[in-house]
Amino acid sequence: MGFWRELRRRRVYRMAGFYVVGAWFIIQVADVFFPAWGLPETALRFLIVATILGFPLALVFSWTFDISTSGIVKTEPADPGENLDNSLKRTDYVVLAALLAIGAAIVFGSLQKIVEEVDDAVAAAEKIDNSVAVLPFVNLDTNPDTGYFSDGVTEEILHRLSSLKALHILSRTSSFAFRNSDEGPARISAMLGVRYLLHGSVRRDNNFVRVTARLIDDTGFQVWSETFDRKLEGIFAIQSEIANTVASRIERQIVPPAELPAGRTTTNMEAYDAYLVGRAFVNARTPGWDGKAIAAFEEAIHLDENYAPPYAGMAVALSINNADWDAVRESIVRAAETAIELDPELAEGHAALGLTLLDHAILLGDT
Numbered sequence: 001m002g003f004w005r006e007l008r009r010r011r012v013y014r015m016a017g018f019y020v021v022g023a024w025f026i027i028q029v030a031d032v033f034f035p036a037w038g039l040p041e042t043a044l045r046f047l048i049v050a051t052i053l054g055f056p057l058a059l060v061f062s063w064t065f066d067i068s069t070s071g072i073v074k075t076e077p078a079d080p081g082e083n084l085d086n087s088l089k090r091t092d093y094v095v096l097a098a099l100l101a102i103g104a105a106i107v108f109g110s111l112q113k114i115v116e117e118v119d120d121a122v123a124a125a126e127k128i129d130n131s132v133a134v135l136p137f138v139n140l141d142t143n144p145d146t147g148y149f150s151d152g153v154t155e156e157i158l159h160r161l162s163s164l165k166a167l168h169i170l171s172r173t174s175s176f177a178f179r180n181s182d183e184g185p186a187r188i189s190a191m192l193g194v195r196y197l198l199h200g201s202v203r204r205d206n207n208f209v210r211v212t213a214r215l216i217d218d219t220g221f222q223v224w225s226e227t228f229d230r231k232l233e234g235i236f237a238i239q240s241e242i243a244n245t246v247a248s249r250i251e252r253q254i255v256p257p258a259e260l261p262a263g264r265t266t267t268n269m270e271a272y273d274a275y276l277v278g279r280a281f282v283n284a285r286t287p288g289w290d291g292k293a294i295a296a297f298e299e300a301i302h303l304d305e306n307y308a309p310p311y312a313g314m315a316v317a318l319s320i321n322n323a324d325w326d327a328v329r330e331s332i333v334r335a336a337e338t339a340i341e342l343d344p345e346l347a348e349g350h351a352a353l354g355l356t357l358l359d360h361a362i363l364l365g366d367t
C-alpha cells in the first residue's frame with residue numbers, strides 16, 4: 001500500500017484527474033468546432049491520440065516535480081529530513097527538458113498530421129471529376145536497361161487517354177514525379193488532385209509482352225485490374241484496350257477512344273523500340289544524350305519512314321540547346337513538317353515547329 005499512498009502524497013491522482021477532465025473538455029470543444037471549420041474527422045482522431053500520448057508525461061511530471069509559489073521544484077521525499085533542499089539540480093533540468101521535448105514532439109506531430117488531413121480534404125474537394133494520373137508502369141524485365149520500354153508504354157497509354165475529351169488527364173511531368181514513391185495511393189491522389197490513379201507493370205519476354213494495369217480511386221480502393229498478354233507486335237492494341245477499359249470504368253457509359261492517325265502507329269516493333277530509346281535519351285539528358293537520341297530516331301525512321309513520332313523526336317532533339325542553330329534549322333523544320341504531314345494532330349511535331357520558328361524570330365530580333 002506504500003506505493004499508492006506515495007502516489008496520493010505526490011498528487012499524481014490529482015494531476016491525472018485534472019488531465020482527464022481537461023482533455024475531455026478540449027475534445028468536446030474540438031468535436032463541435034472542427035466540423036464547423038470544415039476539418040475532417042481524422043483531425044479529431046489525431047487530437048485524441050495526442051492527448052493519450054501526453055497522459056504518461058503528465059503523470060511523470062507530477063511524480064517528479066511540484067509547482068510552488070517559487071516555481072517548479074522537486075517533490076519532497078517521504079522523509080524530508082532537517083536540511084531539505086528541493087531546488088532543481090542539473091539532472092532535474094535534463095528531465096524537464098526531456099519531458100518538454102517529448103511533449104513538443106507530440107504536439108508538433110499531431111498538428112502536422114492535422115494540417116496534412118486538412119490539405120488532403122481541401123485537395124479532395126477541388127478534384128476534377130473524371131481526373132486521372134497515369135503513374136510510371138514498373139519495368140519487370142530481367143534487364144533493367146530496358147526501363148525505357150515501360151516508360152514508353154506508360155506515355156502511350158497517357159496519350160491515348162488524353163484523346164478522350166470526357167477525361168481529365170494529368171501531365172506526365174506531375175505524375176512521373178511519383179516514380180518509386182513510398183506514399184500510399186490515397187496520399188498521391190490528394191497531392192496530385194485527381195480522383196483516379198492508373199499504374200501497373202510491363203514485362204517483355206522475347207517476342208511476348210505482359211502489361212498489368214490497375215485503376216485505383218482516391219480512397220485507395222482498387223476499381224479495376226487486368227493483365228494483357230500479347231505478342232509484342234500487338235502492343236498498340238494493348239494500349240488502346242487499356243485506355244478504353246479505363247474510360248469505361250470511370251464514365252457511366254463507354255467513351256470510345258479517338259482513332260489515332262495511321263502515322264502515329266507502326267507495325268515494325270524494331271522501329272517502335274528505337275523511337276522509345278530516343279525519347280528516353282531526350283527525357284534523361286545524360287551526357288552525350290543528343291547524339292544517342294538522334295541516332296535512335298534515325299534508326300526508327302529508317303525502319304519505318306511513315307512513322308511520325310520519330311520525326312518529331314528528331315526535331316525536338318536537334319532544337320534543344322543546339323549551338324550551331326543555322327546549320328540545323330532546315331533539318332529541324334523538315335523533320336517537324338514531315339511529322340505533321342504524317343500525323344496532323346501530333347502535338348510533338350507542332351511543338352517542335354513552333355519552337356523552331358520562335359527561336360528563329362528571336363535570332364532575327366537580336367541581329
